[in-house]
Amino acid sequence: MPQIFFLSRPWDDRDVTWKFRRRPAPAEPDTLGGHVRVDSRTKNLTKRLSAGDVAVIDHEDIDRVSAEALVACQPAAVLNAAKSTSGRYPNMGPGILLDAGIPLIDDLGSQIMDLHEGDVVRVDESGAVHRGNDLIAEGEWQTDELNSAKMEEARSGISVQLSAFAHNTMSYLEREQDLILNSVGIPSVRTDFDDRQVLIVVRGYHYKDDLQSLRSYIRDYRPVLVGVDGGADAILELGMRPDVIVGDMDSVSDEALNSGAEVIVHAYRDGSAPGVKRVEELGVPYIVFPMTGTSEDAAMILADSKGAKLIVAVGTHSSLIEFLDKGREGMASTFLTRLKVGGRLIDAKGASQLYQSRISSWQLVALVLAGVLAMAAALTTTEVGQTALGLAQAWFLDIGNWFTNLFR
Structure with missing residues (x-):
């Protein structure tokens, strides 16, 4: 079954930069399934979509904001009744879903919207959607190559x-x-x-x-x-x-x-x-x-x-x-x-x-440890430091003796 991951390679489309972390998707689509969440409005659907659900939408030309919202929910797959890219312009949504490793089955037709919330479906490698033994709809399983071809065609008509x-x-x-x-x-x-x-x-x-x-x-x-x-x-x-x-x-x-x-x-x-x-x-x-x-x-x-x-x-x-x-x-x-x-x-x-800071958390921790070690070295090698350590040791011994006498 295709899995969903956040991936780390950058994806650029002209003036847009965005990042996901991803593990390579399987070479061939496999059968997947899950409980469906159905809504013709993607922004409403994402409010109740959970990880592992199958998102069923009717969204022609999936835009970037909608795709990012879907990716954040980590669905098992996105089933679209409409064409995710109509060719009208180079929309960014399908590429974002694919780059996040989320299977996208396209152009399933209006019948896919007849599914009920919570229905369990499975999608085979041909892009056919089944509920139990019933065939609900057949669509096109999107790939990086297919999406790239559609984007190129859409750019030519902008x-x-x-x-x-x-x-x-x-x-x-x-x-x-x-x-x-x-x-x-x-x-x-x-x-x-x-x-x-x-x-x-x-x-x-x-x-x-x-x-x-x-x-x-x-x-x-x-x-x-x-x-x-x-x-x-x-x-x-x-x-x-x-x-x-x-x-x-x-x-x-x-x-x-x-x-x-x-x-x-x-x-x-x-x-x-x-x-x-x-x-x-x-x-x-x-x-x-x-x-x-x-x-x-x-x-x-x-x-x-x-x-x-x-x-x-x-x-x-x-x-x-x-x-x-x-x-x-x-x-x-x-x-x-x-x-x-x-x-x-x-x-x-x-x-x-x-601007994003180039100082990572582990570098900050290393800096703090280095400071502590430097202070410890100063205390153990200087006369003033040795005197301070002696006073601290005596103070801790007094506290220890006080607790010992308290419980005798």
Whole structure:
């Protein structure tokens, strides 16, 4: 059975660097199986996925964030109803799963989603999925070679995606120029942003590590803490409370929503907001912010329009591949939002990768031992040291005699 490991060789794809530790996968796929966990939304599935489970998803073009979340859960395999790489652009998710040694069976069709939570399945070397004696679906077992070929094919067609991205950007500008240029439609909020620094946390690449690296900054400058959906939970995990939560409310926890933060529900331009139902059920006060684009954009535009002196962003999207990897046309809005915010935006993404100490733990231990040995040598070879040792020896003898007399 293929096994799951964290591997140590680096994997690079253009502007992205990431690491896993891995043992070589078997040359040929073998039969595997386990209890399934089923969800069409990968980010919901990973909340209840445990090591050794079989993840069943319906996720075309698996993105990097979803793949990293799956790898962290260490499933026995990932069964995808859709194509993990459609060829639309070179998405990074399948390569991340394969580099982590996690079997990926692709394009199984919608029938795989009919499995029930907890069903036991087995997958044979042809990519066929069985429940007991019943054949459920047949897919394609992904390999490094097959994924590399798909990535190369997808790169050749990225010019088409670039053209579509530019078109979406112009369409967004036409629809939202009053909002972007004149701040028309920005809701009133109780949180004071004026002339303050703002830290916006998005559930993106390395967001948890980057947030950890900013602990000193948060302590010293006390910025307004804004969590975008699941980013609010990352702030709570840091031992702090978000001041504002902006988002669709689909990936933030009840604990975060009840933390006392000001809740701003991101709505569609027509005013409809699916997230309203959830916050009303929790009895949490909220404000609706209708705008085209992403919740990430809403948080930045809100902070900018309310007079923030500086906006520090963690986990946000900044490159074309990241925009496409997000998988939404609306990501074109993020490009314009960044232009609008301009020099007040500092992208802290990757801050945890900027510098890492080269001093390992065993080197620190060796340094401490060397210091202890040097001190011991000084005490035994100098007159002052010998006198100090004699006094210490006499003191310990007095304590020993006191205990001896105490128990006689």
